[in-house]
Amino acid sequence: MKILNKKISITTSGVVAAAALSLSVSSVQASSLGEGLYMQHCAACHQPNGKGIPGFFPPLADNDRVNSDDPETIQKYLRRVIFGYHGGLIVNNQMYSGRMPPIGYVGRLNDSELLKLVNYQRSSWGSKARDITFDELTKARQAGSLK
Numbered sequence: 082m083k084i085l086n087k088k089i090s091i092t093t094s095g096v097v098a099a100a101a102l103s104l105s106v107s108s109v110q111a112s113s114l115g116e117g118l119y120m121q122h123c124a125a126c127h128q129p130n131g132k133g134i135p136g137f138f139p140p141l142a143d144n145d146r147v148n149s150d151d152p153e154t155i156q157k158y159l160r161r162v163i164f165g166y167h168g169g170l171i172v173n174n175q176m177y178s179g180r181m182p183p184i185g186y187v188g189r190l191n192d193s194e195l196l197k198l199v200n201y202q203r204s205s206w207g208s209k210a211r212d213i214t215f216d217e218l219t220k221a222r223q224a225g226s227l228k
């Protein structure tokens with residue numbers, strides 16, 4: 082995608098459709114529930130390898146904010162995943178200003194599924210972040226959206 086530094090006129094949903102299409106042609110074989118849930122709910126945007134799409138969807142692999150063991154940073158991470166996010170981000174010197182949907186909030190995933198998903202993500206693609214606990218997830222749900 083060679084549109085990085087130009088004004089972006091393509092709609093996010095168009096990119097999602099394109100990303101989802103490329104995902105559906107590659108065969109997705111999950112070896113754990115967490116991986117299967119990630120593939121189903123996150124990979125269309127953040128990609129199966131967690132690298133995202135520069136300028137559109139931030140990487141989750143090699144992203145210090147996403148793979149931190151610090152309790153406060155984990156709370157922010159969880160609140161973004163549960164309630165969605167639209168505030169703009171900079172990851173590895175690249176700006177993002179898209180819209181992350183409220184994946185964990187719409188009732189598609191229960192808490193135990195969501196935990197498996199985020200802990201799969203945090204222990205994949207070279208990251209060895211510690212597991213997030215049920216209590217941390219409950220606290221983030223109660224705290225609500227970041228905005």
Ligand code: HEC
Binds near residue numbers: 097122127172184
């Ligand atoms: C429809 C596309 C889409 C889907 C699906 C999606 N995201 Fe996102 N995500 C985004 C966008 C766009 C942003 C950046 C938002 C911004 O710039 O304000 C983002 C941001 C994030 C962030 C913040 C990253 C940081 O550096 O702080 C995390 C964490 C995240 N997503 C995790 C997930 C997880 C986990 C899933 C699956 C449960 C998921 N996303 C599903 C589009 C998506």
